[in-house]
Amino acid sequence: MKRxxxxxxxxxxxxxxxxxxxxxxxxxxxxxxxxxxxxxxREGVVxxxxxxxxxxxxxxxxxNIKPEEVVEISGYVRRRPEESINYQIKxxxxxxxxxxxxxxxxxxxxxxxxxxxxQLDELLRMKYRYLDLRRESLNKNIIFRSKISKLVxxxxxxxxxxxxxxxxxxxxTPGGARNxxxxxxxxxxxxxxxxxxxxxxxxxxxxxxxxxxxxxxxCFRDEDxxxxxxxxxxxxxxxxxxxxxxxxxxxxxxxxxxxxxxxxDIDLPKPFKIITYDExxxxxGTDKPDLRYSLEVLDFTTIFxxxxxxxxxxxxxxxxxxxxxxxxxxxxxxxSYDEYLKSYGGKGVKVxxxxxxxxxxxxxTALKTKYGMQPGDVLMVIGGEKYRSLxxxxxxxxxxxxxxxxxxxxxxxxxWVVDFPLFELSKEGNINxxxxxxxxxxxxDIPLFSTNPLKMRAQAYDIVINGVELGGGSxxxxxxxxxxxxxxxxxxxxxxxxxxxxxxxxxxxxxxxPHGGIALGFDRLVAILxxxxxxxxxxxxxxxxxxxxxxxxxxxxxxxxxxxxLHIKVED
RNA sequence: GGGGAUGUAGUGCAGCGGUCUAACGCGCUGGCCUGUCAAGCCAGAGAACGCGGGUUCGAAUCCCGUCAUCCCCGCCA
Numbered sequence: 121m122k123r124x125x126x127x128x129x130x131x132x133x134x135x136x137x138x139x140x141x142x143x144x145x146x147x148x149x150x151x152x153x154x155x156x157x158x159x160x161x162r163e164g165v166v167x168x169x170x171x172x173x174x175x176x177x178x179x180x181x182x183x184n185i186k187p188e189e190v191v192e193i194s195g196y197v198r199r200r201p202e203e204s205i206n207y208q209i210k211x212x213x214x215x216x217x218x219x220x221x222x223x224x225x226x227x228x229x230x231x232x233x234x235x236x237x238x239q240l241d242e243l244l245r246m247k248y249r250y251l252d253l254r255r256e257s258l259n260k261n262i263i264f265r266s267k268i269s270k271l272v273x274x275x276x277x278x279x280x281x282x283x284x285x286x287x288x289x290x291x292x293t294p295g296g297a298r299n300x301x302x303x304x305x306x307x308x309x310x311x312x313x314x315x316x317x318x319x320x321x322x323x324x325x326x327x328x329x330x331x332x333x334x335x336x337x338x339c340f341r342d343e344d345x346x347x348x349x350x351x352x353x354x355x356x357x358x359x360x361x362x363x364x365x366x367x368x369x370x371x372x373x374x375x376x377x378x379x380x381x382x383x384x385d386i387d388l389p390k391p392f393k394i395i396t397y398d399e400x401x402x403x404x405g406t407d408k409p410d411l412r413y414s415l416e417v418l419d420f421t422t423i424f425x426x427x428x429x430x431x432x433x434x435x436x437x438x439x440x441x442x443x444x445x446x447x448x449x450x451x452x453x454x455x456s457y458d459e460y461l462k463s464y465g466g467k468g469v470k471v472x473x474x475x476x477x478x479x480x481x482x483x484x485t486a487l488k489t490k491y492g493m494q495p496g497d498v499l500m501v502i503g504g505e506k507y508r509s510l511x512x513x514x515x516x517x518x519x520x521x522x523x524x525x526x527x528x529x530x531x532x533x534x535x536w537v538v539d540f541p542l543f544e545l546s547k548e549g550n551i552n553x554x555x556x557x558x559x560x561x562x563x564x565d566i567p568l569f570s571t572n573p574l575k576m577r578a579q580a581y582d583i584v585i586n587g588v589e590l591g592g593g594s595x596x597x598x599x600x601x602x603x604x605x606x607x608x609x610x611x612x613x614x615x616x617x618x619x620x621x622x623x624x625x626x627x628x629x630x631x632x633x634p635h636g637g638i639a640l641g642f643d644r645l646v647a648i649l650x651x652x653x654x655x656x657x658x659x660x661x662x663x664x665x666x667x668x669x670x671x672x673x674x675x676x677x678x679x680x681x682x683x684x685x686l687h688i689k690v691e692d
Numbered sequence: 693g694g695g696g697a698u699g700u701a702g703u704g705c706a707g708c709g710g711u712c713u714a715a716c717g718c719g720c721u722g723g724c725c726u727g728u729c730a731a732g733c734c735a736g737a738g739a740a741c742g743c744g745g746g747u748u749c750g751a752a753u754c755c756c757g758u759c760a761u762c763c764c765c766g767c768c769a
Contacts, residue, residue, distance in 0.1 A: 147728095147729070147730095147731090149727090149728050149729065149731055149732095150725085150728095150731095151725060151726055151727070151728065151731080151732090152724070152725040152726060153725080153726030154725095154726040154727060154728080155726090155728095156727075156728055156729070156731085158729070165729095167728085167729065169727075169728090171726070171727095172726080187719090200727090201727075203727085204727055204728070204729085206728090206729055208729080209729080212729085215727095229702070229719085229720070230702080230703095230719090231702065231703075232702075232703055232704090232719090233702095233703070233704095233718070233719060236703095236704095236718070236719090236730080238703085238704060238718085239704075240703075240704080241699090241703085241704090241761075241762095242761055242762060243760075243761055243762095244703085293769095294769090295769045296768080296769030297767080297768050297769070298767080298768085316768095316769085319769095341768060342768095343767055343768045344766085344767065344768085346763085346764080346768090347762085347763070347764095349768070463695065463696080463764085463765080464764090464765070465765080544769095552769060553769050554769080555769070556769050557769065559769095610769090654762095664761075664762090665761080665762070665763085666760085666761085
């Protein structure tokens with residue numbers, strides 16, 4: 121028999137119909153004379169009921185039916201007796217009066233239960249990913265991911281965007297994330313790279329007159345995975361011509377507004393907040409602030425210059441956080457903050473309470489009058505180099521929120537962080553791009569190329585949700601001269617520039633429209649919408665934090681001949 | 693490369709120096725049960741406690757090493 125309806129979609133409108141469902145046996149409840157078999161498919165679960173089944177031709181099969189076997193069941197749909205309606209499930213008003221059953225596929229004992237939701241060992245889940253995916257929560261996540269990607273695609277098509285695929289096997293370009301390399305069989309000793317992002321291609325598409333481009337693109341970065349990072353991941357990649365920064369931002373606001381409405385039925389207030397990079401660093405100690413919490417980092421430098429705490433008195437910067445009404449104020453307890461910061465290589469934190477005010481009456485008076493500090497409040501301060509201290513205060517802020525169990529003011533807080541620095545100093549002392557080397561500087565900062573490049577600001581913007589960096593973008597450089605100057609600032613020689621980026625400079629010199637765009641982390645987006653902590657919960661076949669895939673046992677060794685074809689020799 | 697947490701039946705966990713011949717829930721096996729939906733009741737099988745070494749009269753329990761997983765730092769233009 122053909123399936124007539126998904127098990128999970130059987131509904132009171134089917135009452136009286138003879139239907140056929142196909143799916144997995146979810147649960148069996150044998151009461152002796154009456155037997156219930158719940159059948160699950162993609163859409164959900166429905167109950168079938170078998171009265172006096174021992175006297176039917178199916179007695180043998182029904183007595184031996186096992187969970188997770190694949191069955192086909194036919195029967196009349198009927199409304200359940202009033203007292204046995206199950207309001208917990210979608211199909212709970214009806215049931216199928218079983219009259220025919222076929223076992224399509226039997227099963228070995230399973231390594232874990234499908235029908236029960238509980239935390240499983242990650243290795244086991246991955247090894248049997250297809251079974252884990254069969255479980256409701258993952259199944260639902262992947263189905264929602266599909267819905268979200270359709271909403272995204274429809275949104276862009278509806279807004280006049282052209283979807284273009286760009287190569288994944290590309291030229292290696294230096295800088296940024298570590299690339300996966302692909303040896304060329306044809307060109308001995310030469311390599312392709314797996315694309316870190318479609319960045320350059322989307323710029324070329326603008327030069328090629330597509331005006332508005334988008335793509336849900338796979339990207340590859342050979343860096344250690346985390347709960348929000350995989351070595352291959354998906355980006356919503358966008359680029360537009362003849363636009364300014366605010367048009368890109370407004371587009372993203374419309375997209376996210378749509379998704380929040382459609383998926384969560386939440387109206388995101390628009391426009392989103394905007395904060396400059398500098399302000400974010402000073403007030404929250406991070407460039408991805410979690411604005412659900414009002415807790416802020418404050419500057420106490422002046423106040424402590426008059427204190428009698430010597431090292432803070434002399435510190436170039438003293439920043440702190442007032443933890444109002446601290447739950448526990450024991451010395452030992454507060455020391456845990458110190459240890460926390462030390463685990464990040466910080467120097468630790470000085471904690472002040474009002475009950476210690478006799479030690480430095482002047483200081484505490486200032487704290488009370490200027491900052492409204494009250495008994496029970498705890499002030500934690502860090503002194504030292506300004507930006508390092510702010511970074512630590514950012515970590516401290518997160519820790520306080522966690523430890524004090526401070527409740528968020530709202531469920532989602534989205535914010536644009538703008539005016540990023542164009543460059544940053546690496547630990548080795550090299551100048552690197554903060555965003556990427558195609559980012560346009562603010563026009564008024566261009567003269568700084570020759571004098572103080574580290575002071576230059578970029579026309580770049582990040583979208584941050586609840587302290588998570590969802591994506592970032594920028595307006596791009598379209599002047600070959602500025603592009604060249606930027607490469608030089610990064611320390612590339614003329615020869616290197618020509619070798620690595622000659623094609624781009626040439627492209628820019630053939631009539632490049634002003635353009636810019638953004639890339640949003642699609643896996644992170646889906647995870648946020650689904651309320652998941654890890655993007656592994658929204659990716660059908662992710663890899664473990666070691667990059668290992670226990671399902672297929674990848675990576676694996678290859679035959680010698682393969683390596684020989686590629687002119688590759690493996691050494692220890 | 694580094695830090696932290698975890699590793700006990702199929703699974704989720706308890707036990708953290710002797711009473712552990714390792715407990716419990718789920719699952720599994722057999723039996724009973726005509727309305728359940730975390731079905732119920734009865735009976736039963738199943739682990740030498742990640743691996744290696746050590747301490748001890750005695751180790752799942754302490755120590756060292758090692759491996760694996762997760763979280764984090766580094767890294768992620």
